[in-house]
Amino acid sequence: MTRKSELKKSLEDFFYSGEMRTYETDRTQRLALVNTFLTVGLFGLLYLGIANILREGYWQGIVEVSAALVSMVSIVLLRKTKEIETIAFIETAKIFVIVLYLFITGSVGNTGLLWQPFFPIVAFGLNRRRNGVIWIFTYFVAMATMWVLNTNLNLWTSYSTIQLSRTMLGVVFMTFFIYIYESIMSEDLKYIRTKNNQLSKANKELRGHIDKVDEAKKELKHVVKELKDKNKQLEEIKSAMLNVLEDIEDEKEFTAEERNKLETIIESIGDAVFVVDSNRNIILVNNITEEMTQYSKRDLIGKKYSKHLRFLHEKDDTDASSFIEEVFELGNVISMPEDTVLVRKDGTKLAVNDSASPVFSESGDIIGCVVVFRDTSQEREIDRMKSEFVSVASHQLKTPLTGIKWVVESLLDDKSELTDENKALVLEIFKSNERMIDLVNDLLNVSRIESGDKFILDAKENDIISIIKQVIKDQSAFAAKENVIITLDEDIPEALVVSVDKDKILQLFNNLISNAVKYAKDEGSVKVGVDNTHEKNIVITVQDDGIGIPRNQRKRIFEKFFRADNVYKSESEGTGLGLYISRAIAEAHGGDIWFKSNEDKGSIFYISLPKILAVKKENK
Amino acid sequence: MQRKKVLIVEDEPLLSKMLEEGLVSSGFDVLTAENGEEGFEVAKEKQPDIVLLDIVMPKMDGLTVMKKLKREASTHTMPVIILTNLEPNDEAIDRIAKDNPAYYLTKSNTEVSEIVEKVKEVLEV
Numbered sequence: 001m002t003r004k005s006e007l008k009k010s011l012e013d014f015f016y017s018g019e020m021r022t023y024e025t026d027r028t029q030r031l032a033l034v035n036t037f038l039t040v041g042l043f044g045l046l047y048l049g050i051a052n053i054l055r056e057g058y059w060q061g062i063v064e065v066s067a068a069l070v071s072m073v074s075i076v077l078l079r080k081t082k083e084i085e086t087i088a089f090i091e092t093a094k095i096f097v098i099v100l101y102l103f104i105t106g107s108v109g110n111t112g113l114l115w116q117p118f119f120p121i122v123a124f125g126l127n128r129r130r131n132g133v134i135w136i137f138t139y140f141v142a143m144a145t146m147w148v149l150n151t152n153l154n155l156w157t158s159y160s161t162i163q164l165s166r167t168m169l170g171v172v173f174m175t176f177f178i179y180i181y182e183s184i185m186s187e188d189l190k191y192i193r194t195k196n197n198q199l200s201k202a203n204k205e206l207r208g209h210i211d212k213v214d215e216a217k218k219e220l221k222h223v224v225k226e227l228k229d230k231n232k233q234l235e236e237i238k239s240a241m242l243n244v245l246e247d248i249e250d251e252k253e254f255t256a257e258e259r260n261k262l263e264t265i266i267e268s269i270g271d272a273v274f275v276v277d278s279n280r281n282i283i284l285v286n287n288i289t290e291e292m293t294q295y296s297k298r299d300l301i302g303k304k305y306s307k308h309l310r311f312l313h314e315k316d317d318t319d320a321s322s323f324i325e326e327v328f329e330l331g332n333v334i335s336m337p338e339d340t341v342l343v344r345k346d347g348t349k350l351a352v353n354d355s356a357s358p359v360f361s362e363s364g365d366i367i368g369c370v371v372v373f374r375d376t377s378q379e380r381e382i383d384r385m386k387s388e389f390v391s392v393a394s395h396q397l398k399t400p401l402t403g404i405k406w407v408v409e410s411l412l413d414d415k416s417e418l419t420d421e422n423k424a425l426v427l428e429i430f431k432s433n434e435r436m437i438d439l440v441n442d443l444l445n446v447s448r449i450e451s452g453d454k455f456i457l458d459a460k461e462n463d464i465i466s467i468i469k470q471v472i473k474d475q476s477a478f479a480a481k482e483n484v485i486i487t488l489d490e491d492i493p494e495a496l497v498v499s500v501d502k503d504k505i506l507q508l509f510n511n512l513i514s515n516a517v518k519y520a521k522d523e524g525s526v527k528v529g530v531d532n533t534h535e536k537n538i539v540i541t542v543q544d545d546g547i548g549i550p551r552n553q554r555k556r557i558f559e560k561f562f563r564a565d566n567v568y569k570s571e572s573e574g575t576g577l578g579l580y581i582s583r584a585i586a587e588a589h590g591g592d593i594w595f596k597s598n599e600d601k602g603s604i605f606y607i608s609l610p611k612i613l614a615v616k617k618e619n620k
Numbered sequence: 621m622q623r624k625k626v627l628i629v630e631d632e633p634l635l636s637k638m639l640e641e642g643l644v645s646s647g648f649d650v651l652t653a654e655n656g657e658e659g660f661e662v663a664k665e666k667q668p669d670i671v672l673l674d675i676v677m678p679k680m681d682g683l684t685v686m687k688k689l690k691r692e693a694s695t696h697t698m699p700v701i702i703l704t705n706l707e708p709n710d711e712a713i714d715r716i717a718k719d720n721p722a723y724y725l726t727k728s729n730t731e732v733s734e735i736v737e738k739v740k741e742v743l744e745v
Contacts (some may be wrong), residue, residue, distance in 0.1 A: 391707065395676060398705035398728040399632055406638035406732050415645070437728045444707060 034084055035075065038091075042071040063101065070094045100492065271354065271374040276324065278367050280304045292347035292352070292375060305371075314339040314351065324356050327369045333357045336373065351380040390447040397440045404433045433574070441609045442577035449584045457501040457588055462507070464496045464538065464609070468528060471509040475517060484520045486513065489529035498534060498611050500589060505609075511578040512542045512593075512605050518574070519546035519603070537591060537610045545602040554597065558583050582607075624743055627651045627668035627704045628683065629659030630703070636728065639672065639703075643739070655707035656680025660688050663695050669743055672735070673721075675704040685723065699742050703727050703735070 027511050049064030071094075074087045225400035266286045268386040272293075275284035282305050284296045293300070311321040320341075323334040334356050341349040352540050354374040359368035408430040411418060418426060434525035472486050479486050516526040524545045549557055553564045582595045590610045630636040633654075638651045651666055653659035657680045663671055671689070675682035682702065690693040698704075699722040706726075722742045725735060727732045 394707075395705050399635070402705065402727040403632065403638070405728065406642075408732050409733065410641065412636060440728075441707075479717065503678040 017281055030084060031078065031082060031250050034087065037076060038075050038078065038087070040072055042075060045071060063098075066510075067094060067098060137425040163191065164269075173395075216516055226281045268534055269372075271372050273370065274300070274305070274309075275359070276305050276369045276371065277433065278328070280306070282309075283368070290352060292344070292373075293342065299345075308345070310345060311336065311340050311352075312349070313337060313342045314349070324369055324371060327356045327358050328366055331358045331360075331366055338532045340373075342373070350375060351377040353379070368572065387448065394440050394444040398437065401433060401437050401440065404429070405417075406435065408433060425518070439577075442575045442581060445581045445584075446577055457504065459501050459589070461497050462500050462505070464498050464504050464540070465492060465530065467502065467505055468509060468530070470512055471506060472528065475513050476509065476515060479517045479526070482517050482520070483523050483524055484517045486517065486526045486528065487526075489527065492530040493532055496530065496538060498538060498609060500609060501585075504585045504588070508582045508607065509540075511582045512607065514576060515574075516542050516544035516546070516605070517601075520544040521546050524602075536612075537608045540607045540609070541604055542607070543602065543604040548599040548601055549595070549597040550599055554595075557595070558593070623647060623648045623649045623668070624739075624745060625651060625666065625668040626739060627653065627659065627666070627671045629653045629656065629663075629671060629677070629682070630674045631655055632674075638732055639735065642736050646735075646736045646740075647701060648739070649680055656682060656685040660685050661729065662690060662693075663698065667694065668698070670722075670739055671698055671700045672703050672739070673700050675702065675706055701725060701735070701738060703730075 004615055045064050045068035049061040049066075049068055050065060051061070053061030070090065074090050074094075077090070078084070078087045120377070132585075136261050186297075191410065266284065270288070270463045271284065273286045274282055274289050274291040281302060282300045283302075285300050288302070289298055300308060305324065306321065310319075311319075311323075312318065313320045320337050320339075323336050324538045326332075336353055336355060338353065339354055342352045344350055353369075353376040354373040356369050356371040358366045358368060360366045402587060408426055410416070411426045412423060412430065416423070468488065472488060475486060513526060513528065520526050527541075527543040529541040529543070531541065549564050553562075554561045558579045563574075563576055586593045586609065591608045593605060593607050595605045597605050626643050628636055628639050628643075628650060630639065630652070631654055636652050638652075641654065643650050649654065651662055651668055653662050654677075654724045656677045658674070659671070659677075662668075663685075665738070673682045673685060685702055686702075689698055689700065701723040703725050705728050723738055725738065
């Protein structure tokens with residue numbers, strides 16, 4: 001602000017009492033008025049005082065100047081405190097002092113003083129109208145009194161009638177004027193006041209609104225920020241989801257590829273394949289299965305396998321599908337029975353073979369089963385032909401062999417006329433012939449074992465003790481010839497019933513005991529024992545005191561046609577197939593044969609047979 | 621005492637001859653037939669006391685002969701000993717067993733003298 005405008009402002013402030021606070025209109029207005037009149041009064045006093053001092057001397061004007069000074073003090077105080085009441089007191093005091101002075105001195109030459117009370121009185125009168133009227137009235141009365149007194153008592157001659165009347169007139173006029181002015185002013189002021197009030201109300205409201213708007217703006221900002229954040233989050237989620245979707249798509253594609261691969265592989269397997277889940281429902285079928293079973297994939301998939309696929313035993317049409325259930329039970333690969341046939345849609349039977357395997361989940365549970373099979377009609381046919389051929393061939397061979405046997409028998413007869421020498425030769429023929437017959441029989445057996453005929457056992461309850469006794473009896477002639485005694489252990493049970501194929505077991509024991517007799521030393525013994533102490537099987541022992549089996553050849557003892565080296569030392573006959581066949585018989589029953597041997601001390605052969613014959617399962 | 625008649629039904633001439641010799645020298649009368657058909661006729665006609673029956677024969681095999689003998693009134697109770705070289709566990713044998721022959725013997729495992737013994741046993745001679 002420049003000094004000029006500062007001055008201007010100061011003057012304005014001086015006159016108009018500073019800023020107009022709109023919500024203090026009344027007071028301000030009053031202050032303004034008081035200020036104005038006091039100021040005017042002040043200047044008037046000052047002027048008159050100074051004029052009197054100049055014109056008529058110091059003492060004339062000093063009172064006025066002093067009064068002016070007091071006024072100045074009042075004004076300053078008014079400005080400072082803005083309290084009208086304080087000033088009022090001072091001015092009142094001043095007026096009192098002036099009136100007192102006037103009365104005391106009777107000096108009324110200085111008209112300024114007469115005027116002097118006028119202004120503050122008016123000012124304060126305007127402040128409080130009612131009081132003001134009283135004030136003015138009092139002043140007027142005072143003046144009037146003084147005029148009366150002056151006129152009638154001649155107390156003060158300085159107050160001329162004209163002066164007093166002028167003063168009174170002036171007072172009346174001024175009062176009137178000020179009253180009017182105030183009214184007008186007050187109308188204006190009232191209007192302004194009202195307007196001001198309205199404005200201030202409006203302002204207040206506006207402020208309130210503005211505050212509210214500010215708050216709303218803040219809220220909005222806040223909300224917008226939140227929205228922005230949320231939006232950002234959503235964007236992030238969206239992009240994450242898109243990523244996941246992409247991954248899923250990739251996985252799907254990969255899985256579909258893998259599935260295709262798998263299906264292609266399964267379709268290109270040359271055998272029939274179908275897969276069953278843990279509920280025994282078929283979930284996968286390949287084309288060859290369709291071909292072989294004559295059921296379409298639609299027929300089979302989703303249904304229990306037992307609905308359409310029937311596996312039977314060829315011989316007796318009994319159910320042969322237990323191998324699938326065993327896979328679920330045992331978790332092993334289980335082979336179909338050798339004689340399995342599959343019933344096709346048109347009712348015909350197809351020879352099939354192979355196996356079923358378990359499918360494990362990652363946690364190790366069995367969740368399904370894969371069944372693989374192939375058409376074995378040709379294989380079976382070939383097997384049948386082979387068997388038949390061997391049967392026929394062996395039968396055909398036996399015919400001439402029987403012929404020789406019987407002719408030789410006749411030649412060796414008592415009635416024969418051959419010399420002893422010749423008889424000896426003929427005996428050799430006989431022995432050789434017997435060997436050939438044995439060989440043919442054994443070959444037939446071996447052929448059956450090798451072709452997987454696996455000895456279809458005719459197992460019945462038999463007393464093993466009586467079987468053993470019969471064998472011992474049958475071998476007794478041979479034993480006598482060999483100078484060997486066969487003994488049966490004393491502490492064997494009277495009878496022991498087990499489930500066996502009698503013919504085959506006879507064959508087995510005949511084999512082992514004749515072996516023992518053969519290899520027992522001259523005047524030696526063969527001991528047969530039965531051990532029934534085990535829970536699930538019995539063990540028969542055949543012990544000889546013969547040449548034993550050399551250590552380095554023990555592994556091969558059960559091989560076809562194998563004979564240990566030390567055998568040649570003594571007389572020996574036999575086909576070399578006996579142990580091979582005996583072991584096959586034992587194994588077909590679910591048992592086993594093994595031995596212990598000491599060279600030149602003898603051997604013990606052990607035969608274990610299960611007490612209850614269980615159907616053998618093959619675990620690959 | 622009247623000599624017992626034995627009917628040998630066997631297609632192999634050598635085997636038939638040896639059996640005959642053995643039986644004759646033990647005091648039996650012997651009838652022979654070369655095949656099943658002939659065997660059945662002779663059995664009906666000549667009424668032997670026992671029949672030694674081969675299985676594998678042309679024209680009619682032993683099993684059929686046995687069935688017919690069983691059905692035929694005159695031969696219904698005639699004892700039969702099967703002489704064969706078939707393995708005991710062949711299917712055919714199962715069927716034979718049902719018709720209850722007196723004996724089942726494997727030729728290649730049995731000497732003539734043993735067969736004669738069996739005949740004597742069955743006829744309780």
